[in-house]
Amino acid sequence: MMLTEEQVAFYNEHGWLRIPQIFTGEEFRELDADTESLIQAWTQEVMGWTGPWRKVYMDADTEARSKLVVLFEFQLFSAAWTRAVAKPALAEAISQLLDTPNVELQQSTLHAKPPSTGQPFPVHQDYPFYPHTNDRFVDVLVHLDNTSDVNGEIRFLDGSHKLGPLQHVTSNPDGTPCTPHLPTDEWKLEDTVAVPAKAGDVVVMNINTIHGSYLNRSDAIRRMVRLGYRDPTNHQLSGQNMDRTGMMVLGRRPKEDGDSMFRALYPEQYRKAKADKEKTEDIKNEVDVVAG
Numbered sequence: 001m002m003l004t005e006e007q008v009a010f011y012n013e014h015g016w017l018r019i020p021q022i023f024t025g026e027e028f029r030e031l032d033a034d035t036e037s038l039i040q041a042w043t044q045e046v047m048g049w050t051g052p053w054r055k056v057y058m059d060a061d062t063e064a065r066s067k068l069v070v071l072f073e074f075q076l077f078s079a080a081w082t083r084a085v086a087k088p089a090l091a092e093a094i095s096q097l098l099d100t101p102n103v104e105l106q107q108s109t110l111h112a113k114p115p116s117t118g119q120p121f122p123v124h125q126d127y128p129f130y131p132h133t134n135d136r137f138v139d140v141l142v143h144l145d146n147t148s149d150v151n152g153e154i155r156f157l158d159g160s161h162k163l164g165p166l167q168h169v170t171s172n173p174d175g176t177p178c179t180p181h182l183p184t185d186e187w188k189l190e191d192t193v194a195v196p197a198k199a200g201d202v203v204v205m206n207i208n209t210i211h212g213s214y215l216n217r218s219d220a221i222r223r224m225v226r227l228g229y230r231d232p233t234n235h236q237l238s239g240q241n242m243d244r245t246g247m248m249v250l251g252r253r254p255k256e257d258g259d260s261m262f263r264a265l266y267p268e269q270y271r272k273a274k275a276d277k278e279k280t281e282d283i284k285n286e287v288d289v290v291a292g
Ligand SMILES: O=C(O)CCC(=O)C(=O)O
Pocket: 111, 121, 126, 152, 153, 154, 211, 212, 213, 224, 226
């Protein structure tokens, strides 16, 4: 077993767990180098997360300069990352935390905070970004740099996964949509526990664990890759990567009632074909009724 009983109990109680030095030596060096080269080749600094929280977390000057570097689906861009997301020791740890022999990768996202004003993260759950039918979903934060208070380490509201999915702010005062976050007057970053970590560590959290992080005030970029894993029978309801089939990193995809290979491989086309068929049947029923 990769994790001890104490580690699994800690995760179940607190909603998060730091697992030291999952990626080390040459394996880490390759990930570090590939991440750097992918950032140079594929990413742009963007304004990052939107919403009224920005003016609460930052003064006007910082807010105007605060940026984020984002890249999705690392494993589609780098073979080293393909190996990393399917690393057996990591997959086994996740299988213990999810209490399932089958583990599916749902998504991966790089969040890199540029030096000096790299974007803080308002407190939020990951649930509203990719809601699922239950909480057998863990997010794994792969640390590519040492983190501390200075560069904005990850912070958790301890035990908050037990609250289940909460209502998030999803619009600006003018009604336009913004990035989901918890109301800033009720949920404070000051109340969270800092979890500094070393490059090569992973920090794992439940999809419902409330978390956030402060600005990167250091003179170096702070890079973290978030990998989402689920039990394959935990179905996604909407949001980021909806209708994409994930790679199995442990065990097998179980076949459920009414399942088919087409549905498992092409969920979007399956849903469209099903909706079209239902529409055709509705029209046929209407015609039958009119034709009486
Ligand atoms: O990168 C961070 O500091 C926080 C990331 C985060 O909140 C997330 O990935 O949901």
